[in-house]
Amino acid sequence: MTRQFVVRPIGRVESVLRTRDEAPRQPDEGAPSAWLAFDESVRDALRDLAVGDEILVITWFDRADRDVLTVHPRGDRTRPETGVFSTRSPDRPNPLGLHRVTIIGSADLRLQVDHLEALDETPVVDVKPVLGDIAER
């Protein structure tokens, strides 16, 4: 029996990106800045985040295809298919997005980040600090 777990979004993305066709395929292709709008229920968890902080935002790509196991890298059909765990494709069994960003603005229960390759209304599920050299551990 496989156990399952419930992800409860803590907020959502507010972005000018509305469709997957508009979204950059890789972060170096330039994603726009965006706002993260958080739920009142996580106010205390947010309280030490400030403008200038570099953070990791974890999103849930709610428009992804969770049955996809292999993809053509960067959508290039001339390239051989690759297992999705070797790619950053949003289409994957658990469509978690991982975004390393800098906070550039803040307001009540809201943070503005410098770039985010996620569509408008994408659920936000976690925020973690970037910890120097061990940033991703």
Add this chain to the structure above:
Amino acid sequence: MTRQFVVRPIGRVESVLRTRDEAPRQPDEGAPSAWLAFDESVRDALRDLAVGDEILVITWFDRADRDVLTVHPRGDRTRPETGVFSTRSPDRPNPLGLHRVTIIGSADLRLQVDHLEALDETPVVDVKPVLGDIAER
């Protein structure tokens, strides 16, 4: 109305760490190597991962307390409480663990990684590549 999403584990951790008391608080305190045992259902998604690859493993800390919003950093009660989104505490609303590791061994549907600060039987929910300078985006 808040939407929720279901995380379906893709595998589990096999580690000598059995209890939270045994687990290092920070990755620089030295976590042991571990195996990741994957489900048959994600075989194709794994196929391009190999020994030597640096990867990001996302786990679900199934023994965490999801109601925690603030913690004493490193468990030190003499330090002021900090919002969990500024910490790597496993206790947080969505208890996702993020681990940057190197693959050091492999077998059928199994990968050995060089260090992992997650308890035995912790569910694995995603694997992503580390992409050079933009590793975490």
